Amino acid sequence: MDAGLTLDGVGVRFGGLVALDDVSLRVPPGRIVGVIGPNGAGKTTLFNVVCGFVRPAAGSLAFDGKPMRPKAHRLHERGIARTLQGVGLFGGLTALENVMTGGRPRAGFVSALLGAPRSDSDERRLRNEAYALLAEVGAADYAHALPATLPYAIGKKVALARALAARPRLLLLDEPAGGLGADDIAELAGHVRGLSGRDGRPCGVLLVEHHMDFVMDVCDEVVALDFGRVIATGAPAEVRADPAVAEAYLGVEP
Ligand SMILES: Nc1ncnc2c1ncn2[C@@H]1O[C@H](COP(=O)(O)OP(=O)(O)OP(=O)(O)O)[C@@H](O)[C@H]1O
């Protein structure tokens, strides 16, 4: 059995535009795999295929060796969590409550969302776990703030904490470094490197990111896309040295 996520020959079209063409990759447990590529290369589309937001026209996906047709609202049942490009928190909930929604209440997800968990101990456990995660990512001071009042970098940290609250076996991150300054990116790199072996349970990480240096810094393996096709794959140093990758980024990166 191939543990973790497998994509095999995935293709996506939007009308006449080929957004992904014959894309294959693997994310084994405990590995950090980065997808890079210039604007419009197909990174978010690839991410959306794995999340179930976009249905591929060709190819297949599997998780732990079983065929998978991802459905966005059922990913958590498979142990898959994600953060989206930007921040994407629930605006009406505090940072702490946002993280709590990512957790797995024994009483049921819906009752927790409605603020009516079936048991006080369940709510207390979710709250404690959420606090601990906020502290871990360095956002505990903002636990009771609403998303609109958070500095951008803090919002991204809260979103990461919310994804971690699910104790995922696979974590999907779209542009985790997007919009962050150098200090925040360095801190994030430390968090992401620690993700794959959290709680002694190997978690695979698939991250999609425009920021080349960040990807090279944190990933075990890198897949480079250009115009929807895989143009290079391998260890970060190999991909960085690949002439096709340099060419794809020419004119896009200063
Ligand atoms: N819903 C859609 N309908 C039509 N075209 C789309 C749609 N989503 C993406 N595209 C197109 O598909 C191609 C790939 O887009 P995608 O957003 O996946 O790129 P990306 O690598 O994430 O880019 P960025 O770095 O700007 O986030 C682009 O040409 C884009 O314009």
Ligand SMILES: [Mg+2]
């Ligand atoms: Mg994108």
